[in-house]
Amino acid sequence: MSDKSMDQLKRMAIFAEVVAKGSLTAAARQLDMTPSAVSQHLRQLEQSLGLALLHRSTRRLTLTEAGERYHGGCAAMVAAARSAEQALVRLRDEPEGELRLAAPAGFGGLLAAALAPLRSYPRLTLRLLLDDKLVDLIGERVDIAVRVGELADSSLVARKLGDMTRQLCASPAYLAERGWPAAPQDLLRHDWLASKPNGSGPDMLELQGPSGERETLRLEGRVQASQVTALHALAMAGWGISMGVSEDDRKAMAEGRLLPILPGWRMSDVPVYAVTPRRGEQPAKVRHTLELLAAWFGGGKNPRP
Structure with a gap:
């Protein structure tokens, strides 16, 4: 003009x-x-x-x-x-419009609880893209992606939300049949459920004991699955020992449907990040969601199996 x-x-x-x-x-x-x-x-x-x-x-x-x-x-x-x-x-x-949020497949229940305050904004709609594979934020028009684990260098903007604790677990039926591992080396004689979102091969499991001692195990998975929801279902069905990290695992352990293994030994916490595709000022829907996620993970509400 x-x-x-x-x-x-x-x-x-x-x-x-x-x-x-x-x-x-x-x-x-x-x-x-x-x-x-x-x-x-x-x-x-x-x-x-x-x-x-x-x-x-x-x-x-x-x-x-x-x-x-x-x-x-x-x-x-x-x-x-x-x-x-x-x-x-x-x-x-004020949050309004469509909020597109990507997260791992096992995060559906967690996000439903963490983002509950967004229900009070009638002009806001929520679209969840739940997949353990990395989503193309630009191509899928994603506003926020929740990602677990250390991030590769990229042009995306990352904000650490907190950490998730992992806990080895198995079903009561599996443990009744195969026995309880008493030490990390005992895991080598058990069936291992491996999380492999991007390929195959053994898992390297690093554990720290109650006195600070460390053990590193090379575990071949009897079953390898690309989604934590599948690993949860396999553990519940008695297929073997899993590295519990999802909301479903946490609930199952709280209810006794899965049992913690080697509770004196711990794995390092896994960092959780919120990733956005752009810098600078963000619309209210993104700012509010980031604050809710940070409060959830940073405030001790995140799942700790």
Whole structure:
């Protein structure tokens, strides 16, 4: 749009404000302009149109016939601009629109609890993309991705939310049949359920004992699965020992449907990050969600099997 066209739009907005306020002085005060500047813009508008829009007197302004016809379009233009601005203000200040959030497959229940306060925003819709494979944030138009484990260097913006604790576990039926491991080396004689989202091969399991001693085990998986939901189902069905990390694992251990193994030995915590595709100011839906996730993971509410 040319500068000339932009000037014309400005004069149309000034004309609409003059009509709304009923005087040049009141309109000038609202527009933070001088009355003479407002008057000059009106004269230029009338000159460009070749028609008088206002009858001016010392006491009042009245619309000409041309002014009456022209005012409706000018007022509609101003109203549309204000509506567009208010929509952006709402986007900035109140969560609305579609929030697209990617996370590992086992995070559905956790996110439902962590993001419960978002239910109070009626103009916000939530789309969850649950997959243990990495999602293309740009291609899938993802606002936030929750990722577990150390991140590779990238152009994405990452914020650490907290850590998740892992716990070895198995079903009561499996342990009744195969016995309880008493030491880390005993795991080599048990069936191992391996998490392999990006390939195959053994798991290297590092454990730290109650006195600070460390053990590193190379565990060949009897079963390898790419999703934690599948590993949970396999552990529940008695297929072997799993590295419990999901919300389902946590609940099952709390209820005794899975039992913790080698509780005196611990694995290092796994960092959890929120990743966004862009820097700078974020809309309210993203800012609110990031704060809720940070409060959940950082406030001790995250699953700790």
